[in-house]
Amino acid sequence: MGSRVMGLIMGCLILVIILSKGGEAVTTYEVGGSLGWVVPPNTTYYKEWAADKTFVVGDSLSFNWTGTHDVAEASKTQYENCEKPSIKFSSSGVLELTKEGPLYFLCTIGDHCNSGQKLEINVSASNSTTPSTPSASPPPPPSASVSAHVYVNALFATTSMLFVYFMA
Known part of the structure; x- marks a missing residue:
């Protein structure tokens, strides 16, 4: 009996170690919060929206809109001058942040960029820095905001724990 209890304790320890090492949560940000990706009420809206957020590689930006809009990733010069780069999305979608550094996004429709429909973030x-502050919109379901590898690691850890428990 004592070896079974020790096996269960060891299995639980393995589970804790694996989950703490492999499972960093990622965040999906609804760009613009409840307003979404539209021509904003003022030209600083998206800058203010992003100001209290910490974006990291692996996080995602969800661009949602109704009406006529798009999203293009731009260079700094294109962003500052509202020049129209290649379109990234012509319909609402989610973009995973895969590189660190500054990123620039804008709407290429009409005068939307000059009216403030543009976003600058730093990834x-x-x-390991200050945790992200979630947007004003409701959080996405866990399947959208936590990497799939967390679930694989949890399954592996649980299987390992059961193996150690029954082999003791």
């Missing part, structure tokens, strides 16, 4: 390499 960090990891979330």
